Amino acid sequence: xxxxxxxxxxxxxxxxxxxxxxxxxxxxxxxxxxxxxxxxxxxxxxxxxxxxxxxxxxxxxxxxxxxxxxxxxxxxxxxxxxxxxxxxxxxxxxxxxxxxxxxxxxxxxxxxxxxxxxxxxxxxxxxxxxxxxxxxxxxxxxxxxxxxxxxxxxxxxxxxxxxxxxxxxxxxxxxxxxxxxxxxxxxxxxxxxxxxxxxxxxxxxxxxxxxxxxxxxxxxxxxxxxxxxxxxxxxxxxxxxxxxxxxxxxxxxxxxxxxxxxxxxxxxxxxxxxxxxxxxxxxxxxxxxxxxxxxxxxxxxxxxxxxxxxxxxxxxxxxxxxxxxxxxxxxxxxxxxxxxxxxxxxxxxxxxxxxxxxxxxxxxxxxxxxxxxxxxxxxxxxxxxxxxxxxxxxxxxxxxxxxxxxxxxxxxxxxxxxxxxxxxxxxxxxxxxxxxxxxxxxxxxxxxxxxxxxxxxxxxxxxxxxxxxxxxxxxxxxxxxxxxxxxxxxxxxxxxxxxxxxxxxxxxxxxxxxxxxxxxxxxxxxxxxxxxxxxxxxxxxxxxxxxxxxxxxxxxxxxxxxxxxxxxxxxxxxxxxxxxxxxxxxxxxx
RNA sequence: GCCCACGUAGCUCAGUAGGUAGAGCAUUGCCUUGGUAAGGCAAAGGUCACGGGUUCAAGUCCCGUCGUGGGCUCCA
Numbered sequence: 001x002x003x004x005x006x007x008x009x010x011x012x013x014x015x016x017x018x019x020x021x022x023x024x025x026x027x028x029x030x031x032x033x034x035x036x037x038x039x040x041x042x043x044x045x046x047x048x049x050x051x052x053x054x055x056x057x058x059x060x061x062x063x064x065x066x067x068x069x070x071x072x073x074x075x076x077x078x079x080x081x082x083x084x085x086x087x088x089x090x091x092x093x094x095x096x097x098x099x100x101x102x103x104x105x106x107x108x109x110x111x112x113x114x115x116x117x118x119x120x121x122x123x124x125x126x127x128x129x130x131x132x133x134x135x136x137x138x139x140x141x142x143x144x145x146x147x148x149x150x151x152x153x154x155x156x157x158x159x160x161x162x163x164x165x166x167x168x169x170x171x172x173x174x175x176x177x178x179x180x181x182x183x184x185x186x187x188x189x190x191x192x193x194x195x196x197x198x199x200x201x202x203x204x205x206x207x208x209x210x211x212x213x214x215x216x217x218x219x220x221x222x223x224x225x226x227x228x229x230x231x232x233x234x235x236x237x238x239x240x241x242x243x244x245x246x247x248x249x250x251x252x253x254x255x256x257x258x259x260x261x262x263x264x265x266x267x268x269x270x271x272x273x274x275x276x277x278x279x280x281x282x283x284x285x286x287x288x289x290x291x292x293x294x295x296x297x298x299x300x301x302x303x304x305x306x307x308x309x310x311x312x313x314x315x316x317x318x319x320x321x322x323x324x325x326x327x328x329x330x331x332x333x334x335x336x337x338x339x340x341x342x343x344x345x346x347x348x349x350x351x352x353x354x355x356x357x358x359x360x361x362x363x364x365x366x367x368x369x370x371x372x373x374x375x376x377x378x379x380x381x382x383x384x385x386x387x388x389x390x391x392x393x394x395x396x397x398x399x400x401x402x403x404x405x406x407x408x409x410x411x412x413x414x415x416x417x418x419x420x421x422x423x424x425x426x427x428x429x430x431x432x433x434x435x436x437x438x439x440x441x442x443x444x445x446x447x448x449x450x451x452x453x454x455x456x457x458x459x460x461x462x463x464x465x466x467x468x469x470x471x472x473x474x475x476x477x478x479x480x481x482x483x484x485x486x487x488x489x490x491x492x493x494x495x496x497x498x499x500x501x502x503x504x505x506x507x508x509x510x511x512x513x514x515x516x517x518x519x520x521x522x523x524x525x526x527x528x529x530x531x532x533x534x535x536x537x538x539x540x541x542x543x544x545x546x547x548x549x550x551x552x553x554x555x556x557x558x559x560x561x562x563x564x565x566x567x568x569x570x571x572x573x574x575x576x577x578x579x580x581x582x583x584x585x586x587x588x589x590x
Numbered sequence: 591g592c593c594c595a596c597g598u599a600g601c602u603c604a605g606u607a608g609g610u611a612g613a614g615c616a617u618u619g620c621c622u623u624g625g626u627a628a629g630g631c632a633a634a635g636g637u638c639a640c641g642g643g644u645u646c647a648a649g650u651c652c653c654g655u656c657g658u659g660g661g662c663u664c665c666a
Contacts, residue, residue, distance in 0.1 A: 154661030155593030166593050320591055470666045502623045537627035
């Protein structure tokens with residue numbers, strides 16, 4: 001994702017670092033070919049076509065050479081050249097030549113049509129001259145050597161096209177100072193510590209089995225406990241917000257998917273069909289057709305609308321093996337899916353409600369930092385432009401009413417309707433796409449959906465597809481990383497561990513457990529023969545919110561000595577008082 | 591799917607120049623009965639991902655398959 005030169009204060013420095021890196025690499029591989037080298041979020045990269053694969057040692061050497069170039073304080077010289085001059089200058093560089101031809105046709109370096117000018121320019125520092133529109137720092141000395149680090153090498157296709165040559169991409173990062181660099185590196189380390197795949201194993205939440213297949217999640221008891229709480233909470237919230245809960249099957253006949261158009265346009269993402277008594281069935285990649293079939297079981301009056309069908313619907317999509325990733329990119333997942341069928345005059349209210357509901361649910365899980373994206377009508381689309389306009393206006397109005405700042409992706413909507421995507425930032429400031437609210441002008445036509453209006457005539461309803469959490473799998477992954485596995489009390493699979501100091505206290509421990517469980521708390525006793533210290537350590541590593549230590553003193557006082565996972569020791573608290581405290585915390589979902 | 595790297599005990603990893611497999615944690619047993627992040631001793635645990643090849647000898651070298659990771663692309 002390229003960054004905007006006008007908005008990113010690191011743009012010049014990182015872009016310049018990319019040029020310096022290209023110089024260093026070409027010095028080492030004079031026959032190497034260079035592609036493009038833009039600044040990106042947190043750093044920069046440059047793509048090379050080199051005679052051999054780069055190893056980590058090469059990065060050290062390149063980085064070393066970069067520091068020398070930086071120390072040389074070489075100025076960046078800008079000049080405008082004609083297309084012919086440029087072609088002569090880069091005659092040994094086929095990728096640059098392709099870029100120059102593109103520039104002549106008004107394309108940018110990614111091959112996209114660029115509305116900007118078609119000026120062809122270069123920047124030169126020291127011995128290296130690169131096709132570039134800039135801007136850059138004034139001289140290489142302005143790139144802070146101590147804020148620079150090459151991170152990794154990876155394969156990347158020329159122009160992102162798998163049919164074009166695969167290049168070697170070197171990722172680097174560059175900051176204004178060593179402190180900034182170290183902060184960034186700390187964030188990377190912290191992200192690794194929070195990685196849901198790692199915590200999923202350490203906290204025994206879920207696994208993926210080779211035997212079952214990639215991208216198919218096994219929810220272990222503790223992960224399933226959390227999922228169950230999430231589902232119960234959101235289901236209840238849906239019922240309170242005017243949704244009807246439904247259940248639909250995992251497979252459907254081929255004819256359904258022909259009608260929906262999935263077999264025409266989505267087949268490469270579907271699991272292969274299954275033959276049952278001469279009829280082909282497909283695992284569902286989406287829930288919409290099923291909800292539509294429910295809609296169609298009755299003739300609907302304008303008075304019946306809006307109808308809102310919600311379901312935690314498991315869907316299966318064939319994702320290429322290379323893209324699978326933990327819980328966030330899988331082949332089978334459960335969407336908290338709903339479809340709203342409404343009259344044209346209801347869409348403003350419905351969209352506003354859906355957005356409101358979305359924000360309410362996400363906030364309940366401690367996610368409070370949102371950014372919104374509005375995607376509008378693409379060139380190839382179905383449905384009447386009037387409807388698109390009305391729908392887009394409704395989306396826009398809802399965003400404005402909720403005082404959400406949003407970016408507009410002009411022409412970025414799906415072919416079947418405009419949409420709002422909500423992204424949330426987690427505790428580390430990373431963005432995750434969760435909620436989506438999108439209109440669908442395609443399926444109502446394909447399934448010939450109708451309602452009878454006040455005029456006694458059939459009309460086509462508007463259909464809105466929306467998910468709040470996105471999928472249970474991805475959302476769980478986000479929760480794990482957001483909380484670093486230390487879930488708030490209401491979500492914690494084990495809310496308290498009772499730690500008897502000696503075996504003599506086991507009986508009292510059992511008594512305490514019973515009372516806490518009767519109060520609705522999820523409690524375990526650590527009956528191992530380890531010492532108290534080790535039991536504390538174990539509960540701490542499992543990120544259990546409360547450790548309740550029980551010895552002679554507590555037994556006499558009918559109390560528990562409460563230790564928090566923060567390390568704080570609250571001392572002895574009467575059992576009834578502890579129950580009250582925990583119940584209050586659960587009710588507040590903090 | 592493609593490029594690169596990786597695949598050794600339940601987990602995290604070590605195995606130097608090919609010579610026949612090791613540690614810590616977890617598990618089990620015995621001793622220890624303790625006051626806020628690891629008590630001691632011992633045992634058990636591995637067709638070194640799978641298949642083939644080179645070699646007197648392969649965890650180690652070569653080829654293939656499967657899987658995982660980092661990217662590309664895509665996306666809930």
